[in-house]
Amino acid sequence: MGSIFNDFLAQRDNNSKGEIIYTNDSPKDTATQKIRAEISGRVQGVGFRFSTKQAADELGVKGIVRNEADGTVYVEATSDKKHLDQFIELLRKGPSPAAVVEKVVVTYDEKIEEKSNFSQVN
Template sequence: MGSIFKDFFDQGKDRESSGEVIYANDPSENISEQKIRADISGRVQGVGFRFSTKQTADELGIKGIVRNEPDGTVHVEAMGDREQLSRFIEALRKGPSPAAQVEKVVVTYDENIEEKSNFSQAN
């Protein structure tokens, strides 16, 4: 990736956001790798959110998928250890793309999410 894009997306990493994180349930006990679904609402489509989410996931070693939904939200399925997922959820809350405005991230722990070998971006 060229430095123009890297500089642009790095702008979003340290900014504050008023996005709220809502946990629908608690993580499973005694499982090292956790799986989550996250539904993100706000201005999250058409602003590089999926691209920057994939970039963040790759940096953190998260496996999963990100996709736009017809209702204007973004859906994420992610797998990683607790620390990785905690950092990833915080990045989603802030909006990894500087043009995004996250209102809410609803996180659901779900052991039934299909295993992925990497993190991908769906259309």
């Protein structure tokens, strides 16, 4: 992933990284993995959805990102394990410079509908 995101993430303060909480184990025998994630912290009104979409497009991750009424951001994502792991790490660090991620709660969910691209949902 050679992009402005690499430069930005390399400069992030380690204290601004949120924790990742996995609610279940990743499936072992599937080429495509599917997750839903709830990101909390200062993640609304800071370009989080926009930068999440850019990162997903760059990694080839498909899915959606949307703001929730409780101040969190919700993500559904599908990809191979390598790219999905990179995407989750990006969510943890906060793809937007103004974001401060406290935690990312990740659930593997094979029932998530596969999308043809990654989009922001209002």
